[in-house]
Amino acid sequence: xxxTGISSSSGARGAPGSVATQATLPIARKPSRLFRNLASKxxxxxxxxxxxxxxxxxxxxxxxxSFTSSKLLPKLDFVGLAQYxxxxxxxxxxxxxxxxxxxxxxSMIFSLVIGxxxxxxxxxxxxxxxxxxxxILYPFALSFIVTGLVWQWILNPxxxxxxxxxxxxxxxxxxxxxxxDQFVIYGILIAGLWQxxxxxxxxxxxxxxxxxxxxxxxxxxxxxxxxxxxxxxxIPMIRPVIVTSVVLIASGIxxxxxxxxxxxxGGPGTSxxxxxxxxMDRMFKDQNLAQGFAASTMMLVAVxxxxxxxxxxxxxxxxxxx
Amino acid sequence: MPRRISNSQKTMTTVAAWTIGVLIxxxxxxxxxxxxxxxxxxxxxxxxxxxxxxxxxxYGEVQGRxxxxxxxWNSVVLSLGSTLIGLxxxxxxxxxxxxxxxKRTKDLLMWMLSTKMMPAAGVLVPIYLIFRDLGLLDTRIxxxxxxxxxxxxxxxxxxxxxxxxxxxxxxxxxxxxxxxxRSEILYVLxxxxxxxxxxxxxxxxxxxxxxxxxxxxxxxxxAAPLTAFIASYSSPEGLFxxxxxxxSVMAIAPILIMGWFSQKQLVRGxxxxxxx
Numbered sequence: 162x163x164x165t166g167i168s169s170s171s172g173a174r175g176a177p178g179s180v181a182t183q184a185t186l187p188i189a190r191k192p193s194r195l196f197r198n199l200a201s202k203x204x205x206x207x208x209x210x211x212x213x214x215x216x217x218x219x220x221x222x223x224x225x226x227s228f229t230s231s232k233l234l235p236k237l238d239f240v241g242l243a244q245y246x247x248x249x250x251x252x253x254x255x256x257x258x259x260x261x262x263x264x265x266x267x268s269m270i271f272s273l274v275i276g277x278x279x280x281x282x283x284x285x286x287x288x289x290x291x292x293x294x295x296x297i298l299y300p301f302a303l304s305f306i307v308t309g310l311v312w313q314w315i316l317n318p319x320x321x322x323x324x325x326x327x328x329x330x331x332x333x334x335x336x337x338x339x340x341x342d343q344f345v346i347y348g349i350l351i352a353g354l355w356q357x358x359x360x361x362x363x364x365x366x367x368x369x370x371x372x373x374x375x376x377x378x379x380x381x382x383x384x385x386x387x388x389x390x391x392x393x394x395x396i397p398m399i400r401p402v403i404v405t406s407v408v409l410i411a412s413g414i415x416x417x418x419x420x421x422x423x424x425x426x427g428g429p430g431t432s433x434x435x436x437x438x439x440x441m442d443r444m445f446k447d448q449n450l451a452q453g454f455a456a457s458t459m460m461l462v463a464v465x466x467x468x469x470x471x472x473x474x475x476x477x478x479x480x481x482x483x
Numbered sequence: 484m485p486r487r488i489s490n491s492q493k494t495m496t497t498v499a500a501w502t503i504g505v506l507i508x509x510x511x512x513x514x515x516x517x518x519x520x521x522x523x524x525x526x527x528x529x530x531x532x533x534x535x536x537x538x539x540x541x542y543g544e545v546q547g548r549x550x551x552x553x554x555x556w557n558s559v560v561l562s563l564g565s566t567l568i569g570l571x572x573x574x575x576x577x578x579x580x581x582x583x584x585x586k587r588t589k590d591l592l593m594w595m596l597s598t599k600m601m602p603a604a605g606v607l608v609p610i611y612l613i614f615r616d617l618g619l620l621d622t623r624i625x626x627x628x629x630x631x632x633x634x635x636x637x638x639x640x641x642x643x644x645x646x647x648x649x650x651x652x653x654x655x656x657x658x659x660x661x662x663x664x665r666s667e668i669l670y671v672l673x674x675x676x677x678x679x680x681x682x683x684x685x686x687x688x689x690x691x692x693x694x695x696x697x698x699x700x701x702x703x704x705x706a707a708p709l710t711a712f713i714a715s716y717s718s719p720e721g722l723f724x725x726x727x728x729x730x731s732v733m734a735i736a737p738i739l740i741m742g743w744f745s746q747k748q749l750v751r752g753x754x755x756x757x758x759x
Contacts, residue, residue, distance in 0.1 A: 201578075201579030203575075204576055205591070207575075208572055208635065212635070215606065215610070219606035219609040220605055222609040226608075235612070279503060282496075283500045283503075285493060285496045287493075287496055287497050287501075289497075289501075292746070293501065294746075294758070295742060295743065295750065296504045296507065297504055299507075299511060299739060299742070300507060302693075302753065303511075303693065304693035304694075304735070306693075306695050306713055306714050310716075311731065314727075315510060325528075328528055359507055360753060360754065363750065364754050364757050364758065367754065367757050368757070401757075405755060412600060415601075418696065422695075436602070436604075437604045440604040440605075441607075444608065457604045457605035460602040461601065464601060468597055
């Protein structure tokens, strides 16, 4: 120990043998580490730049223009909060908010619950497991456009589920969510769940598989019921997997626009409107840009309100690697 | 007792699992079957659909109406192009965040990822205007750029989680043995990073292939990929299920086939690295 301390100071003079290598190492490494730190900062530049310019820059531009009266073309004649007053007085916007709340809550809860339940049930070695996982994940590899079209067909009373059940003898069976003002959002929800639940299940299954066998042994010896072991021990232990699932489900909820466009185009009437659809219709159908900007600003605010406290709680405490 | 596994239990789980699997897969299978039927047979009862004659007509009609191969080629260029450029930007960034983490690394990562949660409608108009002024509307270059940006946070995040798993001691050991920075990257880091990069690549190709919001808004005819191709069938052809199915199959088949032959990367990629 003391040897290295001495020789590092005398390293430049050239000490013999093994001492030399130990001694020159820190000196040889110094410029390299400096270079690495510098290089690592430079490596981040393109990424930060693109995010900054595109997301932050464009978002600010949109927020600023939401306080104007832009119609067909964006212009900077400020009218204060007029667009926001009009927005919150608009029935279609209120329907959109309600729909998104229902869709978001249901899709988050059902994805997690169904995904976890299936994973717990299948928590044993399955034959042809790789193929099984691939098939379960296939829906997630499809475009929302395709999913929307497929489920439009399955839920169509003339060809899909209603027709099949009626052909089996249940003549009065009615299942037509896509043409009902009240249930259309659940028709979209079914399609969304179909696309995402397999993924959540795979994630949960991976998490449960990673749990140490001894945990199970211990809980069996203690006489804890299996369901209780799952709820009170396993769920807290697979927390990272659950966090990943929540992030992925949330990004799916943000993208529900694609699904609605393909499945119902916001109908029947305005009953399956979504905020993103409202934004697009205002901007491109009504040529009322500023109203669309105001609506998308509200969406940004909503995301920020949900995201910031959550991110703070989830990641705020741990700054270190891992 | 979930942990004492007898053979009959294993069979039962397998049967249960595959029942769920088939149920989930059924809609995909069904459009595949429908796409080989005549238009009149496709709207019959399920039994009628199965027993009626098989035909390639729907595919012929779809190809005749809109040039599939042009859209297919656009999709290939867009998804591969955006993935490769995205990797070129993300690999150095993820490498630096994983191996030389600073105080703000975690914050930066969270911030990157949060942009993925932003509603795209909020930045559409400024980007549309930039594209219009630069003459990038309905060009492949423009779309490659925008898809790269949209998926960059996911690429960086995934690569970061993969790179973080590479033990730093190995690099330390390589340096001890006198490896230069170049050979360290080339012979130690790269082989260990390749599986992660492959999964990230596959995931990103799929995400870019399926991206509909931007591709539908920023293209008209010449740069439109398969998502635009399939969307064009949705409303006017609503009742022609055989044609609609054929178009859907043509749009999704490349991804499903590619996924089938790289199942390991697909599962890793689509579960964002959580399933090894």
